[in-house]
Amino acid sequence: MLSLEGVSKEYNLRPVLENVDLTLQLGLLYTLMAPNGSGKTTLLQIMAGLTRPTKGRVLWDGHPVRPQHRRCIGVLLQQPMLYADLTAGENLRFYAGLYGLSPVDRLVSDWLARVGLADSIDERVRNFSKGMRQRLALARCFLHDPKVLLLDEPFDGLDEQGRDILAHLLKGRVADGASVFLVTHRSEQLGLPAHRLTLRFGRVIAC
Numbered sequence: 001m002l003s004l005e006g007v008s009k010e011y012n013l014r015p016v017l018e019n020v021d022l023t024l025q026l027g028l029l030y031t032l033m034a035p036n037g038s039g040k041t042t043l044l045q046i047m048a049g050l051t052r053p054t055k056g057r058v059l060w061d062g063h064p065v066r067p068q069h070r071r072c073i074g075v076l077l078q079q080p081m082l083y084a085d086l087t088a089g090e091n092l093r094f095y096a097g098l099y100g101l102s103p104v105d106r107l108v109s110d111w112l113a114r115v116g117l118a119d120s121i122d123e124r125v126r127n128f129s130k131g132m133r134q135r136l137a138l139a140r141c142f143l144h145d146p147k148v149l150l151l152d153e154p155f156d157g158l159d160e161q162g163r164d165i166l167a168h169l170l171k172g173r174v175a176d177g178a179s180v181f182l183v184t185h186r187s188e189q190l191g192l193p194a195h196r197l198t199l200r201f202g203r204v205i206a207c
């Protein structure tokens with residue numbers, strides 16, 4: 001499982017994270033709530049392998065993370081990682097291909113239906129509203145049934161129905177034994193027990 005060992009991060013010699021140790025357990029939801037600028041996104045990006053720590057290591061089952069482990073991780077950042085010139089269907093088809101999933105057409109239509117975008121399959125993402133992009137980004141992130149979900153403010157931009165859809169998806173993944181790490185500004189009512197974490201002086205602590 002994914003863990004951080006002695007992770008520190010500095011930007012221009014300014015410390016943001018200090019000696020963070022953290023191991024995600026399967027079947028658990030973690031929420032990380034902390035003030036703006038405290039290092040939440042930096043921590044999530046390091047866990048996702050998108051930012052290098054200044055010190056320390058990111059491990060999978062105690063060994064350095066390898067490319068095949070990346071397939072077990074679903075990441076949702078504040079940028080939706082979608083192709084604006086492609087349609088919703090083409091975006092999901094692209095990611096399904098990247099993960100070697102099949103049957104692609106059924107997966108794509110199922111996921112678009114799950115996030116309430118079935119009618120927009122042939123619409124270009126550049127014409128999507130913020131909430132529609134977020135719904136599509138969620139479908140992209142959950143598409144390959146990742147064991148670990150790293151989500152940065154996933155409720156952002158979602159209407160009430162979108163929030164209910166996301167809460168339902170998260171419950172399903174946790175019930176299936178995945179580990180969900182959620183960076184959030186609000187205490188979400190997910191109806192799920194959560195390990196509540198915060199950042200203080202660059203350290204992750206329970207709250």
Ligand SMILES: Nc1ncnc2c1ncn2[C@@H]1O[C@H](COP(=O)(O)OP(=O)(O)OP(=O)(O)O)[C@@H](O)[C@H]1O
Nearest residue numbers: 011012016034035036037038039040041042043185
């Ligand atoms: N690429 C970067 N270069 C320099 N400084 C950075 C960079 N990314 C983040 N920082 C700084 O690191 C600190 C933590 O930023 P980060 O985005 O991780 O915080 P956050 O807790 O996610 O904030 P928010 O709640 O506002 O999203 C901030 O002071 C920010 O300015």
